[in-house]
Amino acid sequence: MYAVLDTLHSYNRYLLLLALVFVLYRAYSGWLGKKTYEKLDNTASVSLLGLTHLQLVLGLLLYFQSPLTTLARSDMGAAMKDSWQRYFGVEHLTTMVIAVVLIQLGRTFSKKAANDTDKFKKLAIYTTIAALLIIGTLASKGLLFATTDSVVVPG
Secondary structure (H helix, E strand, O other), X not given: OXXXXXXXXXXXXHHHHHHHHHHHHHHHHHHHOOOOOOHHHXXXXXXXXXXXXXXXXXXXXXXXXXXXXXXXXHOHHHHOOOXXXXXXXXXXXXXXXXXXXXXXXXXXXXHHOOOHHHXXXXXXXXXXXXXXHHHHHHHHOOOOOOOOOOOOOOO
């Protein structure tokens, strides 16, 4: 079960990153170009949110099955001294939950905005912050386009 979840979580990351780029492109071009918020913009935003929530669920399931996070949770004091245990036991989870909340807020606030420019603006700002957190957190450990199998993860 762990291997299946890990694979799904890994592949969904690429779909999520593509959706992030597309939503950001649409949001900034709509905001700065004073465009009309179209059905495509709404669909893209909903798709990003769905992929984000799927990634969160897969990640939480992995968190409770991964050998590395199980080890980290068994002795958090020792885990804080090991960069990989700290990353997967605390940093990755915390940062990604914050990113999910930001994507959700961007979607919610953009839906409630009074005009199209504000819809795009709110979506752009919240999604940008989430994207920076996601990309920065993954890149810091070389995991943006790699898996834990392809990097050295001491256990």
